[in-house]
Amino acid sequence: MTRQGQVRIRGSNILELRAIPPSLRPLIRAYLIGYASSVGPKLLNVLLRQIAVARRRRNSTTEDSSSPRKYQHDDLLTSLRRIILAGFDWRTFPTFCAVLVGGSTILEAPIRRLCQRLAPSLSDVAQTRLARWVSTFLPAYLGLRLLQSKQSPAFTESVPMKSNDHPGVERKEVRYAGRTLDLSLFAVTHAIDVIVGELWSRRRARRIADRKWTKLESLLSRSADPCIFACSSGLIMWAWVYHRSRLPRSYHKWISSAAAVDDRLIQALQRCSSGELRYGEDTGQAALLQPMCEDYGWPRIWGDPSVIVPIPCEMVHMGCGPLCEYHALMRFLRSWRWSMTMYLPLNLALRIRRKPPTPRSLARAVLSAGRSSTFLATFIALFYYGVCLTRSRIGPRLLGTDVATRQAIDSGWCVGVGCVLCGSSVLIETASRRKDMALFVAPRALATLFPRRYAEGKQWRETLAFAASAAVVFACARENPARVRGVLGRLLPFVLRQ
Incomplete structure (x- = not known):
């Protein structure tokens, strides 16, 4: 998992x-920010x-002539x-951002005049809100359609045409929708957050005024973001193990890098869940784990599920020995060190960017990076320890040790417990960062519930949901900017400023 840093616009x-x-x-401001956000990471990746x-090449002992360097320089340019x-x-x-933001600001005045003519009975406040909603809905719908109009090889497929005369000879190109799904779910998530947050805020104000606000309601307010993060991260980790195609390729790659697990173990869990790998039966799966x-x-017999029931937990530990607690500790230490290499340079760069570094600012950067690294390391360690708890510690005592139970545990129970436990690591972070992290992972978790590609004829539903959600968020950002939370809440007021 990852999180959004504290970015002040x-x-x-x-x-x-x-x-x-x-x-x-x-x-123009929206276009420039959109261009920088889309082009900047790609340039950095190439560099x-x-x-x-x-x-x-510099560390290589065999140095070629300068000709390969010239080719490399030309390829870079x-x-x-x-x-x-x-x-x-x-x-x-970038054009999508310009259409969305520019259209919403330019259309607001004429649409408000239109509302005054068509609905004079509405109050000024209602007319303003309606005008802001409509003035964003229209460019949001058109802007997303603009993005969706660009073809992508990943969402285009050549399929054989059904023909009685020449079956399978002629082919046709079929386009699928889904390229903008992550963007749409991002907007829907923020719109839901705005609506629920506003309703809860009004309830809270009313209950406090009546002196009926309870400790339970206060606890619910504080625990909302951690619960959203825990549920969302659990769905994401479940998808990472069993339904990887539902995750964006870059996000799946990042999780795999952080998890640092032999992919043969993940394949074993997948096959166990699908029934290809069955304990006590020779289904030809020994070839998967015996090379590991x-x-x-380890003894080769460990990798044969027809003989060894279940697969030893030491194989899950990947060289850390048989003790599950020691494995969790080593996972934490290795993950913390890996996370610091990512978070520390980022925090130092943010501190130095704002003003000249001081010992106090550098110390704060190190502490912030250490806290974030502790969160991520705890997340990873709890996920693996949840798997071990279910397979070796608590699961066999509660559920049993027969072959069918062992099959059920490795078919999903162990991964499910790991998914439940890992999200509690968010409590290590500060309350403000929990909010950002919950809003960051929630749309990605929702994406695991939908196919990455779907029939193009159903794309209008996604476009409509995005336009309505964006209209809610933009209207709220103009009337009550504090209600739009997360990085988007800090960005929108600046972008919309005239």
Whole structure:
């Protein structure tokens, strides 16, 4: 898992756009931010790969002539040029941001005048809210349709046409929807958060005024974000084990890197759940884990589920010995060290960017990175220890030790307990960061409940949901910016400012 850092949006001289007419400032500001957010990471990725290649070449004992370096330099320039120019495509994210933000600000005044003519009985407040909602709904719908109009090889498939004369010869291209699903679910999640948060805030104010606010309601308020994070992260980890196609490729890759597990163990869990691997029966699955036994120096018989029931927990420990608690501790220490290499440079960069570093600011950066690393390390350790608890510690005593029970435990119970436990690590983080983290993982968890690709004829439903949700969030950001939480709540007021 990951989290969004505390990012304070400050208008620089460039993004203030004082030389631009006020009505156009949100449009241009949104385009610039959208362009930077879509092109910047790609440029950084290319440069980091180039640095890694150069480092490997420098450490190599066999140095070629300067010709390969020239080719490498040309390839780098070609890649950079392609990424920079691709960002100006009118069907990409920067244009979408400009249409959404610019359209909502430019259309608000004329739509409000239209509301005054068509619905004079409405109050001024109601007319303003309706105008803000409609002025965002229209460009949001059009902007998302703009993004969806661009074809992608991952969402295009060539299938054979059904023909009685020439079966299987002619083929047709079928386009699928789903490219913008993550963006739509992001908007839906924030809209739900805005609506529920506003309703709960009004209830709280009313109950406090009547002196009926209870400790239970106060506890519910404080535990909402941790519960959202725990449920969302549990769904994500379940999908990572059993339904990897439901996760974005980059997110799946990141989780795999953090989990640091031999993929053969994950395949064994998947096959156990699907019934391909059955304890006490020879279903031809020994070839999966026996090579792993050879790699780690274990007896080959451990990898044969027809003989060994269940697979020894020491194999899950991947070289940490037979003790589950020691394995959890080593997972924590290794994950903490890995996390610090990621969080510490990020926190130092954020501190240095704002003002010259001082010993106090550097210490705060180290403490912040240490807290975040402790959270992530605890998350990983609890997930693995939950698996071990169910397989070796508590599960056999509560459920039994017969072959059918062992099959059930490894078919989902052990992973389920790990998914339940790991989310509690969010309590290590501060309350403000729990909020950001809950809003970060919630849309990704929702995405695991939907197919990554679906029939293009049903795409209008997603577009409608996105437009309505974006209209709710933008209308709230103008009327009550504090109600829009997370990074989006800090970004929108700045972007919409004229």
